Amino acid sequence: MDTKLVTRLEKILRGKIIRITAFGKGEYPSLWLEGTQMLSVAEVLKEDPLLQIDRLENLSAVEMQEGIVLSHFVYSSVTQVRLVLRTAFLPVSETDLVQAPSLVRVWSMVQTFEDEIGELFGVAFDGQVPQFNLLPEQVRGLFPMRKSFVFQMPEAQFYE
Amino acid sequence: MSRKDWSIGPLHTSLPGPMHMVLKLHGEIIDACQVETGFLHRGLEKQCELHSWHAALFYADHLDPEGAVFSELVLCLAVEEIAGIMVPERAQSIRLVLVELGRISSHLAFMARMARSVGSETIVHYVLRDRERILDLFELLTGARVSLNFLRYGGVKGDVTDGFIERVLDVCDLIRFRMKEYNDIFTFNAIFLKRTLGVAPLSVELIEQAGITGPNARASGVREDSRKGSPLYQALEFDIPSGKSEDFFAQGWRGLLARTSKGCVGDVHDRFLVRLREMTQSIEILRQLVAQMPLGVYQNTSIHIDRNYPIPPGESYQRMESARGRLGCHVVSDGQNFPGRIQFSTPTRASLWALPQLVRGIRIEDLPVVLASLDLSIAEADR
């Protein structure tokens, strides 16, 4: 994690981020953010002349102790800078939605990731209730990818 | 003019997989189309979290039926980075041999689908016959034709027998010879050119907006290949093929006459040509790999399959260039003997998102051709 990039990030994102840590084994930095700050940080990163983060590679959701953690893997096609924006949302109960801001206006390719995460993890981006097209009927609304959803292998019924 | 709505159901001969499309037709021109997938959602990532780390490898194998090697490799790279497992040299080159063979077999399957959508049955049979030679190679080395399940954390499951090296070289020559035959019969055939030149061009703005990667993007001139940056491909030199934006000529005497009407860059014919050229690149890479195959252990012996084989806590994100585009895998491990979270970011998802804009304005008969040219794998998009 080159320090020049970290200082640059601290300068332009003063006070908006909680902390900067190395992601995984430390190739590139990951910025822990507040849920509300996500949109403004994303816009700043995109317009910044030095960074110009204009592409999103992957948005993955993981359920850890801090709740559902959304990690946006973003990079810039111009300056080859790679970043990870991490935000955590605590689900109130097992079956109701978690509210999260949507970044479609900043990075348009996030749309498909958000639809799927909305359906599997029960995250409503910008208040839209996820329209279910991945899951079969009996599992809709149960948000199967959450740790709370226990999956039993269906018994093999031997038909007479 | 009569406007009709027509919904092409999940099971239809011209669709590359179970997807449901509602087309707003204006006569024969498609005004708008709405794509709905989700029929192949098998809950792969949830299953990974229920079983041991090695069973997760098996599930990654089933992400994409045609390109089993790619998802296995990307998961192995991610887990090896978390656990700090060192992969011996020989295992890496065996993995790359499998990856390049998988790329050629996936592109041959693409050519078969493309030929079937245009209606030339002969080429379908030729291409699938040559793909069999590659599947035989897979069976010889790994024991299975499609879902190989051959990669392990820290290396490969078995060693390469020397008979395999000669067979790989034979297959390379065979594919090289066959591609000249495909060009004579199919690639520069006047009717095929008429059906594909200038059809559904993929503009660079749409590529950036949808995040399309891989051959579909390279066909429109976006020269970007994640193999270039990755450490695995350092020792090999190969160039990134792109559409006919640069020199385009047909071989042989028909070449003189084939001053084909220059369809715009990034159209269906470009996507076909890019994959043909990528196959030649893969053959060159295979030749270099097989020539400098290092000796040594094929697997990091400190790792053995055990039901409570823990991976230290940590997370990592690895990406590699699969046959359809950039395949990424985000692995989170919280120290137990089963994975915390495994998430794949697949290239077909972006093409599916861009499909409605691409399909607007083309004729209904060109729909199967455009769908085949995007090389969509619904199994990969739904997971």
Added chain:
Amino acid sequence: MMYFRRSVFIALFWYLHSIVKSSLSIAGSCFATLPYLLRIGESRKEVTDGYPDPISSKTADDLPPRSRGLLFNDIERCTGCGDCEHVCPAGCIEVASEPGAHDSRIWVSVFDVDFSRCVFCGLCVDICQPMSLVHTRQYEGAAYQLEDLVASFGRGQVTEEQREKWHLARQRLSAPQEGA
């Protein structure tokens, strides 16, 4: 007038040129398939493999040595440890074992592999220490009933008094050490 005449001839030339070019290309494609019609050369033979044909179809031993066919478990060497049952992604192996005549002998009463769910991934064979579970190269596993797809290698349930006899035998074996 001149301008009009020149463009007509150019348009006529390109019109005829496209006709000649496309017909030559179509004829070229036809004659490129001619060797297949006349079976010239080894690489243009037909490749269909008549499967149920006794002569030409592949049998189990034509397959390469590592191919993963139906499973076989050598019950003598199997210790009934259940590793394979645990690691199997499809959850299709079921193992039940009891203590045998003396401590080192294990009576594996049930060892069922449900081939309707098995996906031949080979993890169980890798994890098996006593190497009793192996892949045969048999690939004809079709059956008419779903139950027939379950291959059972177990030795069968033990009757009540047989278990009693073994229990006494074990005590007799372990008792004299304390007595002496």
Added chain:
Amino acid sequence: MNWVFLWLRALGFSATVPGIPLIALACISLFVILPSCALIAYLDRKLSADLQARVGPCRTGYRGMLQPVADCVKLLQKNSMHSQTLGELLWMLLHTMALYASLAAIPLGSLAMMVDTQMSVFIPFWSALVLALGTMLLGLGQYTTPGWLGGIRTAAQSLAGTFPSLIGILCVGMHAGSFRWSALAASQGFLHWTMFAHPFLLLAFVVFVGGGLVLLAIAPLDGGLAMSDIHGGVAVHVTGRQLALFQFGRFYGFFIWSVMTVVLFMGAWRIPESLRSWFLALDAEVCISVVELTWLLLKTYVLMLFILWIARANPRARVDQITDFSWGVLGPLALVALVGTAFWTMV
């Protein structure tokens, strides 16, 4: 129908057996059309199998010889799933009308021809048009989008195909002086085909065959009925016996067109004079009609297989490209051929 009398006399019947035309029609359709349909179906499958490095039918009979019979029986034993709608009844009526109306006017040899009027060339041409009309009605009568698209496409394609093929017929008529089958055959010798009379007639031959392919949507130009994009177009809901009738209708059109091409351009049933006079010396007129028929059918089969070979080796064009090809390329070439033949016959 003199050949019928020959056969009757050979079999010992008196010449005035009632219902002779029916017998003749039945003989033609049973002993000429159906066997050639089976033969071409089998050869087509075997030829495309050789072309595609595979074996082709080899289970039914010796090397798959009984495959056409197997197909026919399979289709005939199945009935269509839903009750016949009015549209389908109308279509079946039109289809059978097209099939059997022009049976009498097929040129099958100098003696084996039942009707030989002044305009006999245009009767099979008419049956091809009625086939296209029937297919269109079948498509439109299904009230489904693929059926609707298929019907409109068949109509567009058959319209586009009629113009050049009609002019092709005019060229030959001008060259041979009349539209009667016997006169057309008389103007050609065993080796002296109108196709090679002069380059404009060769152009007329190409235009006629191309127009026929477009008119009847035969293999290389069957964009209108393609299976892949709109799932068979008109034939989406046609199953069982109706599918057999539909497939037989399409083959019948292809067969009729090839016979017409051979008679118009490729030296219709003319066998060498020496052979003919030798048979006449032996007073064996029946043998003449048999040899002429086989020579005519041989040339027809070769032409059909050549067309199927082109179809197998090339991809399929779109319908709008087919109609552009027909209007834009075949039309002008047909006119050039017409003017050329006119000047050539004038000189």
